[in-house]
Amino acid sequence: MYTQAMDTMARESGAKLEKVLSPDEQRLQERFDARIDAGDFIEAKDWMPENYRKTLLRQISQHAHSEIVGMLPEGNWIGRAPTLKRKAILLAKVQDEGGHGLYLYAAAETLGQSRDEMLGALHSGKAKYSSIFNYPTLTWADIGVIGWLVDGAAIMNQVPICRCSYAPYARAMIRICREESFHQRQGYDSLLVMMQNGTPAQKAMVQDAVDRWWWPCLMMFGPPDDQSPNSAQGMRWGIKRVSNDTLRQKFVDATVQQAQVLGVTLPDPDLKWNEARGQHDFGTIDWDEFWRVVGGDGPVNRERLGARVKAWDDGAWVREAALAHARRQQTKKEAA
């Protein structure tokens, strides 16, 4: 039972205040807790504690923003893809990311916040999105590495969310994960072609991209478990199924062999198999860099947010035209 948890607390000026539940609320809370304990899925129409709703809104909207901002680093290379085949694949991938953002905004809207409000929070810098998209894509190899490592990390994190206790989010994630698998494969395939058939310069370009993206990818999973303020409650509510550190470790273990097949070195001298643990040990992550990037001071945070705000402003006429059309249709319907 979680009745003493975050969902019964109200925060005011930094102080935690006990919220006294009415007998009816107490019954609803107990029923909700029992459903979570039983592994049941919660639907939008079901009663839920206010903080469960807020936590989901925070995570799902951040996730949606990540997909939409995540279109920018790769979109930057659509016009410079080396072949027609690679261009068609990249175009489809970037469109998929846009679609993922839309499913996720729709899932978040079921929790009572409008898309305009969520986008307002993104554009004002109030809402977060994944740190990984604040790094620049300098060469074509970055596009392959994003598919292999960024989508690979995203899949590792997102497969458990297919079992999230909030059903609309879980349903959206099933389709998203299927598409992410294709994204990961296309990235790996593109790197394999360069590593097997490429010139020495192309191979060096792949290694350079791996060197730059490896550590930021490990940061994608979020802070260490003992410094993750949202983890304990998220796990108890069945929003998060696997912890940040466990997912990061699984990602490292899965990636080492793929790097060997590819013929690249992962840039970590401390990365080695630990027989006793049955897992790889790896070096220390630069958490100062992570928090700097999350706080808005990464290599291209300003460009990324600037591009999103510009796209929103440039699209104003489309929204106005759609609203004018809807109003005209409504007037016609009323007159008929």
Ligand code: FAQ
């Ligand atoms: N970047 O207490 P925790 C993709 C924040 S989609 C920025 O551990 P939580 C597809 C966190 O929000 C990638 N901020 O938080 C693609 C919290 O701040 P808050 C996105 C981060 O929620 C591929 C604070 O730090 N995926 O890549 C990050 O329990 C290629 C404390 O952290 C998702 O969003 C970060 N990396 O766990 C698209 C998946 N990590 O909100 C295009 C869903 C943590 O209290 C191209 N989200 N923070 O102010 C999740 O699984 C979780 O929200 C975590 C964070 C694991 C990201």
